[in-house]
Amino acid sequence: MANNHLTSESKQLATWYFTFAAIIFGAQLLFGLVAAIQYVMPAFLFELVDFSIARIIHINALVVWMVFAMFGSVYWLLPDETGIETVGIKIGKLLFWVFAAAIVVVVLVYLLVQVGPADETTIWFITEGREYIEAPRWADFGIVVVALGFVGNLFLTGMKGKQTGIVTVLMADMIAFAGLYLAGMFFTDNISVDQYWWWWVIHLWVEATWEVFVGAIAAYGLITMIGAHRKTVEMWLWIEVSMLFGSGILGLGHHYFWIGTPEYWWEIGALFSALEPLPLVAMFIHVLYDWGKTQGSQDAKGEQLSVINNKPAFTWFVLNAFGNFLGAGIWGFFHTLPQVNLYTHGTQFTSAHGHLAFFGAYATILIGMFYLGVQGSNGIKVMKNTKLSIWATSMITGGVVGMTVALTIAGYVQVLVSRAQMGATWAAYFDGQSGLWFVQAMDWRLIMGVVTFLGFVLLATDLLRTGKSAVHER
Amino acid sequence: MIETIIRPEIALDDFLPIFVSSAFVLVFGSLYVGVYTAVKVNMLKKWMMVFAYFFWILTCYMLYIMGSLMHVDAFTAKALVVAMVGYLMLPHAVYYMQHRVHEENEHCDV
Amino acid sequence: MANKSVWSDNRFWQRSATWVTGFASVLLIWLTFDTSAQISMGDDADLKNGVTKRVPGPTVINYKITYEMDAKRGHEVPVIGEKEKFFGRDDYSEEEAGALLHLGKLGSQAKNCMDCHTLLGNGAYYAPDLTKSWLDPAWGPEGSMQSMTGKDTKEEAMAEFLQHPSQYPTHARMMPNLGITAAEAKGLVAFLKHMSSIDTNGFPRNFGKIQGAVHGK
The missing domain is CATH 1.20.5 (Single alpha-helices involved in coiled-coils or other helix-helix interfaces)
Known part of the structure; x- marks a missing residue:
């Protein structure tokens, strides 16, 4: 993303973050493909890059590219919101390189060293072996330092410049986001205690602080892209924050049904996670509402003009509103109640939900931010969709939805055969895995994964090229 | 004598209807507020509001199917009824407030 | 206004x-x-006095563990029974058992178990759930794994398998060789046995109760 139109250093830094995020996004999809191939052909790369390694990189790259894109988004919007240049931007730039270098080292160690002996050195230098936060302990400390620097920049800028509602929400949210990581930085022999705190990081990130982050970014997007009324948008944002934290914090209970924790988590988890879709509906309605309102007042002026000044970004923002509801809401809700979760816990259902929710809730809006970055760095006034943007959007969305449907079918087979009928033994597991429907679902998942990956290639090409295209109004 | 609780098993044939009905709870639920919103911002005609309430009724019905197949207990059943009444009122409350915000802003500072 | x-x-x-x-x-x-x-871990005294803990102490490896329907709670719970030999002994001290569990838990992380298997239902879905694997009939006297590995006890069969997993393929999807040593394997088996004694509120349901299933239903 070349940038001769960016006068703000904060925005330049944002484009660095976006660029690195997009590269890691590609790595995520690539190793996802390896894992998907291994479901169909287990001998593929056996004892070279085993499923566990492919999957670690798949899910860690997912977390990392999203965190990078989130940091980038904040650096992007700070000058607009606060009206000043980000405080401590030099340190911010230094930390970017530290962060990026650390990530590269961690990934190379995953790939080349893979596993270590059962002692503390492995935990410190190779892998912590805890899903999503496998990063070794040294990297944990690095991440904490980088996150503190980032939060520092955000706070100093927010306090010095204009502290809008959006900035206030981000300040509170980002400090919680960084602080929660600490809950995942210790070792214990007690696996129930281990998973109890592990979920503090995972759940309170993706079902609380990240969702609030998305709310804030969506609010910013509605103001910048369609000129929605700030007061209305921020009022919605505060309501969304109440609903998200009100349901999401105790919704944590739905992870505590079966890990050794007391039975009262059934009621708490069921109640609050049943409420979790509500804010997602609200966020969806919010976009619809603001779009309808602003377009309505534009139409009232008698001009047939669209109020949207960045079509591809807005498309991704709308996909976000819809995908968040579909992936996190529907796909989450239908296996969240303990009566059903007893049978679906630890099956491909979770995987189906994970794919659609991470994509719908986060990937979409962050890709939207990439397009805002391209628009800004090329000095484009009204950005249009190119053929390539439309193809990329359709293929990625279609591919992820296809994978989700395939995984849902696979999960359904697993629930019936491996769980309800045979009770989760070794034999039950493999009986479920060899069922015809399961096997075919995995074939389709791979095909849809390839579609997604091709879509990503188009997306990357579009992000690199569209800035120079003549279709946009400058 | 010890009190014996037998937690009812979910019948094998009930899994699919449970998954489908719970998905539809949210689909119809969002259609209710979606149509409601669209009417409020004049994207749809006024009389379409009938459909909003129709979707709310479907939401309740889907939740009823889901609850009975999962054998929820009496307390949960009552909680679900309260939740649906609350959900019926929710968009009314939200748009009452939105209306006030617009009244106060668009007529003064713009 | x-x-x-x-x-x-x-x-x-x-x-x-x-x-x-x-x-x-x-x-x-x-x-x-x-x-x-x-969920804090119990100790040896709890086990000796029959105090039920949701997460028993490490010396639970000295005892026989079963998974039985509890009429009062309406689901299965782990039941700690009489003494049972574990690698030929049933008198591990608190320190010895604790050290084994520590080694096993570290091993479970150092070998990335959770990125293929599920532990307490959490992890990846590429390989069987390990929550109650200690109680799995496949490893029991009638199961196939003891004769396949040529061992007489469950723990020895498991340890042998963990050290040379690709020698004993059970499915086209094999476990890779992760360089697990004999000592680490012993620790991992202790970790698995301990995990099976955790009260998981009846997860998984009907574990090992039904031996055959109707395909594609």
Whole structure:
């Protein structure tokens, strides 16, 4: 993303973050493909890059590219919101390189060293072996330092410049986001205690602080892209924050049904996670509402003009509103109640939900931010969709939805055969895995994964090229 | 004598209807507020509001199917009824407030 | 603006958000204290005195563990029975058993178990759930794994398999060789046996009760 139109250093830094995020996004999809191939052909790369390694990189790259894109988004919007240049931007730039270098080292160690002996050195230098936060302990400390620097920049800028509602929400949210990581930085022999705190990081990130982050970014997007009324948008944002934290914090209970924790988590988890879709509906309605309102007042002026000044970004923002509801809401809700979760816990259902929710809730809006970055760095006034943007959007969305449907079918087979009928033994597991429907679902998942990956290639090409295209109004 | 609780098993044939009905709870639920919103911002005609309430009724019905197949207990059943009444009122409350915000802003500072 | 109502004032909503978040957080912290106390690991005295802990002490490896329907709770719970030999001994001290469990838990992380298997139902779905694997009929006297590995006990069969997994393929999807040593394998088996004694509120349901299933139903 070349940038001769960016006068703000904060925005330049944002484009660095976006660029690195997009590269890691590609790595995520690539190793996802390896894992998907291994479901169909287990001998593929056996004892070279085993499923566990492919999957670690798949899910860690997912977390990392999203965190990078989130940091980038904040650096992007700070000058607009606060009206000043980000405080401590030099340190911010230094930390970017530290962060990026650390990530590269961690990934190379995953790939080349893979596993270590059962002692503390492995935990410190190779892998912590805890899903999503496998990063070794040294990297944990690095991440904490980088996150503190980032939060520092955000706070100093927010306090010095204009502290809008959006900035206030981000300040509170980002400090919680960084602080929660600490809950995942210790070792214990007690696996129930281990998973109890592990979920503090995972759940309170993706079902609380990240969702609030998305709310804030969506609010910013509605103001910048369609000129929605700030007061209305921020009022919605505060309501969304109440609903998200009100349901999401105790919704944590739905992870505590079966890990050794007391039975009262059934009621708490069921109640609050049943409420979790509500804010997602609200966020969806919010976009619809603001779009309808602003377009309505534009139409009232008698001009047939669209109020949207960045079509591809807005498309991704709308996909976000819809995908968040579909992936996190529907796909989450239908296996969240303990009566059903007893049978679906630890099956491909979770995987189906994970794919659609991470994509719908986060990937979409962050890709939207990439397009805002391209628009800004090329000095484009009204950005249009190119053929390539439309193809990329359709293929990625279609591919992820296809994978989700395939995984849902696979999960359904697993629930019936491996769980309800045979009770989760070794034999039950493999009986479920060899069922015809399961096997075919995995074939389709791979095909849809390839579609997604091709879509990503188009997306990357579009992000690199569209800035120079003549279709946009400058 | 010890009190014996037998937690009812979910019948094998009930899994699919449970998954489908719970998905539809949210689909119809969002259609209710979606149509409601669209009417409020004049994207749809006024009389379409009938459909909003129709979707709310479907939401309740889907939740009823889901609850009975999962054998929820009496307390949960009552909680679900309260939740649906609350959900019926929710968009009314939200748009009452939105209306006030617009009244106060668009007529003064713009 | 004559009548500015409280509802349309953003400060009201900001405060509401703060209060809701604060209340939910405080409730979560309070529940965390309660849960932490309930899931702290028991000790040898608890086991000797028959005190039921949700997470028993490491010396649970000296005992036979079964998974039985509890009529009062309406689901299966692990039951700790009489003494049972584990690698030829049933008198591991608290320190010895603790060290084994420590080694096993470290091993489970150092070998990335969770990125193929599920532990307590969490992890990846590429390989079987390990929550109650210690109780799996496949490893029992009638199961196939003891004869396949040429061992006479469950723990020895498991340890042998863990050290040379690709020599004993059970499915086209094989476990790779992860360089697990004999000592690490022993620790891992202790870790698995301990995990099977954790009270998981009846997860998984009907474990090992039904031996055959109707395909593609």
